[in-house]
Amino acid sequence: MNSRTITIRDVAEQAGVSQSTVSRVLNCADTQIPISQETRQRVQRVAMELGYRPHPGARSLSGSGTGLIGIITREINDPFFAELIDVISNMAKEEGYDLVLGNAKREPENALALRDRMLDPRHCDGLLLCGDLRESAEDHTFLDSMGRDHRLVSVSRGSQHLVGSTPSVDIDNRKGALLALDYLAQLGHQRIACMNVGRVGDLWERLEAYREFMQEGFGGVPENYVQPTKNSYDGGYKATKRLLSLPTPPTALFAMDDTMAIGALGAAVDMGWAVPADLSIVGFDDMEVAAYVRPALTTVRQPTEELGRKALELLLTMIEGEVPCDPCPRLVLEPELIIRDSCGPPLDRQTSA
Amino acid sequence: MNSRTITIRDVAEQAGVSQSTVSRVLNCADTQIPISQETRQRVQRVAMELGYRPHPGARSLSGSGTGLIGIITREINDPFFAELIDVISNMAKEEGYDLVLGNAKREPENALALRDRMLDPRHCDGLLLCGDLRESAEDHTFLDSMGRDHRLVSVSRGSQHLVGSTPSVDIDNRKGALLALDYLAQLGHQRIACMNVGRVGDLWERLEAYREFMQEGFGGVPENYVQPTKNSYDGGYKATKRLLSLPTPPTALFAMDDTMAIGALGAAVDMGWAVPADLSIVGFDDMEVAAYVRPALTTVRQPTEELGRKALELLLTMIEGEVPCDPCPRLVLEPELIIRDSCGPPLDRQTSA
DNA sequence: TATGATAGTGCAATGGCTTGCAGTAAAGCA
DNA sequence: TGCTTTACTGCAAGCCATTGCACTATCATA
Numbered sequence: 001m002n003s004r005t006i007t008i009r010d011v012a013e014q015a016g017v018s019q020s021t022v023s024r025v026l027n028c029a030d031t032q033i034p035i036s037q038e039t040r041q042r043v044q045r046v047a048m049e050l051g052y053r054p055h056p057g058a059r060s061l062s063g064s065g066t067g068l069i070g071i072i073t074r075e076i077n078d079p080f081f082a083e084l085i086d087v088i089s090n091m092a093k094e095e096g097y098d099l100v101l102g103n104a105k106r107e108p109e110n111a112l113a114l115r116d117r118m119l120d121p122r123h124c125d126g127l128l129l130c131g132d133l134r135e136s137a138e139d140h141t142f143l144d145s146m147g148r149d150h151r152l153v154s155v156s157r158g159s160q161h162l163v164g165s166t167p168s169v170d171i172d173n174r175k176g177a178l179l180a181l182d183y184l185a186q187l188g189h190q191r192i193a194c195m196n197v198g199r200v201g202d203l204w205e206r207l208e209a210y211r212e213f214m215q216e217g218f219g220g221v222p223e224n225y226v227q228p229t230k231n232s233y234d235g236g237y238k239a240t241k242r243l244l245s246l247p248t249p250p251t252a253l254f255a256m257d258d259t260m261a262i263g264a265l266g267a268a269v270d271m272g273w274a275v276p277a278d279l280s281i282v283g284f285d286d287m288e289v290a291a292y293v294r295p296a297l298t299t300v301r302q303p304t305e306e307l308g309r310k311a312l313e314l315l316l317t318m319i320e321g322e323v324p325c326d327p328c329p330r331l332v333l334e335p336e337l338i339i340r341d342s343c344g345p346p347l348d349r350q351t352s353a
Numbered sequence: 354m355n356s357r358t359i360t361i362r363d364v365a366e367q368a369g370v371s372q373s374t375v376s377r378v379l380n381c382a383d384t385q386i387p388i389s390q391e392t393r394q395r396v397q398r399v400a401m402e403l404g405y406r407p408h409p410g411a412r413s414l415s416g417s418g419t420g421l422i423g424i425i426t427r428e429i430n431d432p433f434f435a436e437l438i439d440v441i442s443n444m445a446k447e448e449g450y451d452l453v454l455g456n457a458k459r460e461p462e463n464a465l466a467l468r469d470r471m472l473d474p475r476h477c478d479g480l481l482l483c484g485d486l487r488e489s490a491e492d493h494t495f496l497d498s499m500g501r502d503h504r505l506v507s508v509s510r511g512s513q514h515l516v517g518s519t520p521s522v523d524i525d526n527r528k529g530a531l532l533a534l535d536y537l538a539q540l541g542h543q544r545i546a547c548m549n550v551g552r553v554g555d556l557w558e559r560l561e562a563y564r565e566f567m568q569e570g571f572g573g574v575p576e577n578y579v580q581p582t583k584n585s586y587d588g589g590y591k592a593t594k595r596l597l598s599l600p601t602p603p604t605a606l607f608a609m610d611d612t613m614a615i616g617a618l619g620a621a622v623d624m625g626w627a628v629p630a631d632l633s634i635v636g637f638d639d640m641e642v643a644a645y646v647r648p649a650l651t652t653v654r655q656p657t658e659e660l661g662r663k664a665l666e667l668l669l670t671m672i673e674g675e676v677p678c679d680p681c682p683r684l685v686l687e688p689e690l691i692i693r694d695s696c697g698p699p700l701d702r703q704t705s706a
Numbered sequence: 707t708a709t710g711a712t713a714g715t716g717c718a719a720t721g722g723c724t725t726g727c728a729g730t731a732a733a734g735c736a
Numbered sequence: 737t738g739c740t741t742t743a744c745t746g747c748a749a750g751c752c753a754t755t756g757c758a759c760t761a762t763c764a765t766a
Contacts, residue, residue, distance in 0.1 A: 010744095019747095020723095020747080020748095023724055024725085033743090034743060036744070056410070057411070061724095062722065077641075079432060082430050085430075086356070086428075090456060099453065099454040100453055101451070129729045145570075234645075262646070264646050266647055289723080293585040294622040295617070365716095373716060375753095376754055414721050414723090415752075417754070
């Protein structure tokens with residue numbers, strides 16, 4: 001290993017050309033100025049041999065981007081987002097970008113501060129905003145306030161609520177929720193409960209679909225069937241305990257996401273309710289562990305891989321192609337119901353069956 | 354918002370001083386050159402008002418660090434590492450650093466490539482290597498080959514096996530394993546099985562402790578009681594199915610980590626084995642979900658928070674203080690047994706009890 | 707009043723890369 | 737042979753912050 005880092009100068013010298021030629025060759029610049037194939041190859045060979053790497057700072061200083069993409073996540077430590085980051089990080093590497101992590105820790109202010117820094121073109125070439133954080137309408141507008149001219153893509157934030165200036169990639173949360181709810185209804189459930197974690201775009205869309213479904217199918221939501229809680233294992237656990245203590249407890253639970261569903265599973269067992277005999281539970285996300293808990297979780301799968309790929313693809317188009325993207329791109333991907341073992345007919349149907 | 358980004362020039366102009374003064378004030382340079390309190394405050398005020406942020410590229414170009422810390426992880430999409438990243442990212446932000454993600458995807462070559470890039474001082478100020486990847490002795494030596502002069506800290510890689518040149522923060526895996534195994538033995542288990550995921554430092558240490566324990570306590574490991582597999586839900590599931598199909602199946606399982614333990618739980622149920630009545634299972638990590646599966650998982654808790662904090666702390670000392678760190682720091686933290694519901698006495702003891 | 711010390715300031719070089727434009731060599735043409 | 741055209745190559749000016757060193761006031765002392 002050389003002790004000194006190799007600069008473009010060294011490559012130029014070795015290859016017997018000027019720095020500018022090296023730069024032009026290595027950047028494959030679509031410049032008017034032609035360079036012979038022979039020179040090209042020689043430069044590339046020398047650069048390779050010397051193990052030359054351009055200085056990232058110098059590149060960004062002279063306006064060639066940072067090679068960095070920021071990714072602000074509602075909660076890194078949430079298996080769904082961990083999977084999403086995983087997908088995106090792999091693809092980013094393939095495309096020659098590194099990921100800079102921003103952890104919003106569920107706080108809109110954190111996300112805001114992170115966004116301000118990362119959206120600075122000198123910091124990152126682009127920014128992915130994963131998972132909604134809105135606690136109030138204002139916060140959301142604010143977070144949404146910098147649109148397409150800023151190389152920002154929203155992922156899984158609940159596209160329906162976005163004001164319109166940010167390109168986004170989402171799944172159809174409404175449809176996903178309906179997939180789950182229809183399935184429960186088909187099994188014979190009417191007393192279906194749900195969670196409410198606040199005005200968090202993606203989860204909120206599911207809740208709205210639930211409300212609509214209950215209204216249309218059963219004339220409304222039974223009292224206390226929408227339990228306010230946090231979206232976490234613990235949140236699901238506690239909310240379910242409350243639900244099952246209701247005078248008229250539900251026979252089924254649409255848990256909004258898999259962490260809550262798994263928490264719910266635990267709560268049901270602890271209270272002596274058998275799943276799915278006494279209580280059916282549907283999750284959302286289909287995170288890996290969902291298939292390994294027992295009973296295995298019936299859940300709505302998000303196409304995580306596709307979600308990540310499309311989001312990064314879109315962002316890269318914006319960064320590299322500088323596409324004006326008008327109308328503002330809004331991708332909505334399809335969720336899928338994965339039927340496993342956590343749902344069955346309600347008790348009354350079981351006896352009659 | 355100003356359309357043009359604010360440079361140090363603008364601040365200098367506004368404050369009526371020269372660029373160098375601004376730079377000196379803002380960096381709190383411990384220079385010999387004195388600057389009056391009044392000027393200091395004026396400059397700071399102006400910088401604040403103008404919302405000045407130094408250009409990261411320019412800073413790194415003139416040798417002042419990048420403000421970036423690389424974090425290469427065996428597998429982002431592994432709840433334990435996700436938790437670790439979470440901790441570290443929070444602390445890094447407090448310290449004014451951003452995290453650049455490197456996803457090794459379990460491949461040593463990936464980690465190597467990432468390391469080469471990130472260890473370049475022009476890329477990152479320091480590097481955290483989380484989780485061991487060694488598949489062979491050579492790979493490991495290689496990954497370890499750049500030591501303390503390179504602002505690199507190993508985290509959870511199995512300190513015992515590190516050759517000695519890399520500062521590290523680990524837990525005492527041997528002790529953790531013994532905590533679990535002693536507990537199982539105390540309950541009356543003798544037929545204790547285990548997983549083998551290859552020469553992956555941290556997990557390998559646990560396996561070695563297991564082997565030693567079985568040798569000393571019961572004169573050796575019963576045939577096929579160490580199941581080669583992957584460390585994942587699926588790996589645990591499959592290995593357990595194999596274990597329970599053995600002519601003389603185990604009465605207890607030390608699953609090496611929680612993902613495998615949860616996979617094991619699923620396999621046991623699927624094969625009609627009750628946990629803990631027919632099979633006791635101990636995990637390792639105490640990731641969040643461990644407390645919510647049923648039966649709740651008895652497991653060895655890693656002090657994840659402390660692990661992350663100490664690692665970053667150590668790295669920052671190396672970066673900022675340029676400490677020669679001799680002897681090479683090697684922190685070993687204490688694990689803790691968390692007793693929940695997945696263990697009980699073996700069948701024969703149950704009847705006699 | 708000159709001299710030296712002290713407090714405070716700013717010029718200008720530096721770092722590595724990109725890129726507009728000026729430059730040169732070679733080939734083509736009259 | 738002398739001219740234009742074509743096919744390339746390289747100079748040098750940025751980009752922005754850092755920092756060694758030289759500089760100017762100001763004041764106290766001899």
